[in-house]
Amino acid sequence: MxxxxxxxxxxxxxxxxxxxxxxxxxxxxxxxxxxxxxxxxxxxxxxxxxxxxxxxxxxxxxxxxxxxxxxxxxxxxxxxxxxxxxxxxxxxxxxxxxxxxxxxxxxxxxxxxxxxxxxxxxxxxxxxxxxxxxxxxxxxxxxxxxxxxxxIPDGVSDEEAGPIMCGGVTSYVACKRSAVKAGQWLVLPGAGGGLGHLAIQYARAMGIRVIAIDGGDEKRELCQKLGAEVYIDYQKTKSPADIKDQIMKITTSGAHGVIVTAASKAVYEFAPMYLRPGGTVVAVGLPSDPTLLAGAPPIVLALRRLNIVGSITGSTKDVEEALEFTSRGIVHPxxxxxxxxxxxxxxxxxxxxxxxxxxxxxxxx
CATH class of the missing domain: 3.90.180.10 (Medium-chain alcohol dehydrogenases, catalytic domain)
Structure with missing residues (x-):
């Protein structure tokens, strides 16, 4: 040694x-x-x-x-x-x-x-x-x-690489788990946060259209700068149902996927309602309340054939791929x-x- x-x-x-x-x-x-x-x-x-x-x-x-x-x-x-x-x-x-x-x-x-x-x-x-x-x-x-x-590859600084070890790879894998394809809609509640702002970038790099949800003009500026096509300020909406109505108006039939990074009860309750039939909710945010559930009434899940999946961190290969986006100048924390x-x-x-x-x-x- x-x-x-x-x-x-x-x-x-x-x-x-x-x-x-x-x-x-x-x-x-x-x-x-x-x-x-x-x-x-x-x-x-x-x-x-x-x-x-x-x-x-x-x-x-x-x-x-x-x-x-x-x-x-x-x-x-x-x-x-x-x-x-x-x-x-x-x-x-x-x-x-x-x-x-x-x-x-x-x-x-x-x-x-x-x-x-x-x-x-x-x-x-x-x-x-x-x-x-x-x-x-x-x-x-x-x-x-x-x-x-x-x-850590060339072109990635230590201060950038650190957050990619968890936040970056978690966001990247969640985008893959959503099964949303290029040209389709992905909703990101908490889009201006540590995971959300990375998810915007990975999604855009994959050709996915992003609806960002967060609060305040500072988060609006960040999300739009990173490539979100639509920003919904939850602080200016009347209720979670109002957010659903806006998403339906934008997407016609609902989004193809939702990645929940905001660990709140309201988001987990309404996330399935943002989806079109066959859409996928990816549970990433981890609430401290053990009674909080991610999902929807069984009749909604069955009739609309919705998918509820979980995602956390990634493999060594996933990390390598997530770092490569930064080394190529595409994704930056x-x-x-x-x-x-x-x-x-x-x-x-x-x-x-x-x-x-x-x-x-x-x-x-």
């Missing part, structure tokens, strides 16, 4: 407390060196995902999902940085100085039926997840599985930049819906 100048200790944002009152504090922790099959990445930038906020504040406790002790209180799963140490068995795959992207799925078993397909490893039951069951990217140095870590020291303040902004685009935090000093 080649080891350049690597400090024995590092800065990390460590979680304290639980629930909505949980906070993070910058602490000094040990730097771990990679073992067989692993690499050590110096994290330069990390995205801040809504899932990070949900894990830090126990939003999904009702589903039995909480940060595990193995994380050592360090969340984060959208990291981008430089390889500084290589473990046994990884020298053919990685070189010191290469850039690497750290994802939600940090490692998979490689042997189960899902892993064997080469495209379904997201369902591996033995997977390890950054910031959930292993220390995440809210630290300066992160040990990761060298086999599963993504190579709109970034709100901060520093790791201000993580709690950015979590509050995220919770309040005050971030346009995607938040990304500088980690390396």
């Amino acid at each position: 080649t080891v350049p100048d690597i400090p024995k200790q590092q800065r990390a944002a460590v979680r304290h407390g639980s629930g909505e009152l949980a906070t993070t504090k910058i602490e000094t922790v040990d730097v771990q060196l990679p073992g067989p099959g692993q690499i050590l990445v110096k994290v330069n930038w990390t995205g801040l995902c809504g899932s990070d906020k949900s894990l830090l504040q126990d939003d999904w406790k009702g589903f039995g999902i909480s940060m595990r002790p193995e994380t050592q209180g360090i969340a984060g799963h959208e990291g981008a940085g430089t390889v500084v140490a290589i473990g046994e068995g990884m020298h053919k795959r990685w070189k010191i100085g290469e850039r690497a992207g750290i994802k939600w799925i940090a490692s998979t078993c490689g042997d189960c039926d899902y892993c064997a397909t080469g495209v379904e490893e997201v369902h591996c039951e033995k997977q390890i997840n950054s910031g959930f069951s292993a220390p995440g990217t809210f630290q300066e140095y992160c040990v990761v599985d060298g086999r599963y870590t993504s190579k 709109i970034l709100s930049k901060g520093k790791l020291e201000d993580l709690d303040a950015w979590v509050k902004k995220l919770k309040a819906g005050q971030i346009v685009g995607r938040a990304v935090l500088q980690v390396a000093a």
